Amino acid sequence: MKRITILATLVLLALSPxxxxxxxxxxxxxxxxxxxxxxxxxxxxxxxxxxxxxGYVAEEGVFFGGKGPLRGxxxxxxxxxxxxxxxxxxxxxxxxxxEVLPSGTLALTSGPVHDPKGTLIGTxxxxxxxxxxxxxxxxxxxxxxxxxxxxxx
Numbered sequence: 095m096k097r098i099t100i101l102a103t104l105v106l107l108a109l110s111p112x113x114x115x116x117x118x119x120x121x122x123x124x125x126x127x128x129x130x131x132x133x134x135x136x137x138x139x140x141x142x143x144x145x146x147x148x149g150y151v152a153e154e155g156v157f158f159g160g161k162g163p164l165r166g167x168x169x170x171x172x173x174x175x176x177x178x179x180x181x182x183x184x185x186x187x188x189x190x191x192x193e194v195l196p197s198g199t200l201a202l203t204s205g206p207v208h209d210p211k212g213t214l215i216g217t218x219x220x221x222x223x224x225x226x227x228x229x230x231x232x233x234x235x236x237x238x239x240x241x242x243x244x245x246x247x
Contacts (some may be wrong), residue, residue: 122245124194128201128222131191140186144171146176150197152223152231185209199224200233207237216240 130149138147148171151157157164158172164170177184190205200223207216221234 107184108204122198124198126203128194128203128230129189129192131222132203132220134191135232136187139177139183142178142181142183144175147171147174147178150230150232152225152233153231154204156234157232157233183209186216201230214240 108177113158117207135147135150136200138144138150148167151167151170153167154169155170157170159173164173180205185207185222187207188205189203192201192203200221202219204219206214214238218235218237220232222230222237223233225231232237
């Protein structure tokens with residue numbers, strides 16, 4: 095009987111909506127989780143792995159670009175395919191700022207974008223959402239070119 099009770103408890107825990115993650119966001123290092131997710135997302139570009147890149151984009155994710163917003167994972171992946179062509183990545187990025195809501199469900203990352211020579215060419219801002227499967231995925235992403243410095247008088 096004791097084994098059945100233990101087994102039933104384990105099954106209920108496994109089926110719980112918070113399975114795979116702590117229920118209390120305060121008990122997790124959410125900033126590190128999001129920073130690690132951003133770094134792994136950026137690594138997909140360095141590794142030239144478009145499929146892995148797509149796995150970080152939420153189904154309903156929106157990326158802002160020069161021709162307007164790209165809506166949905168399929169549209170984002172289709173538009174970003176060109177960045178994954180060729181042997182070398184055309185740019186790289188790294189999170190400098192990471193903020194997570196106290197609820198532990200939304201986060202923002204932001205930081206520099208560099209060309210292959212290491213020259214700063216832009217900045218990015220990304221909104222991440224903790225999905226039901228316990229993974230952080232991008233729901234909004236926007237990059238901006240670096241503005242030329244103001245002339246000194």
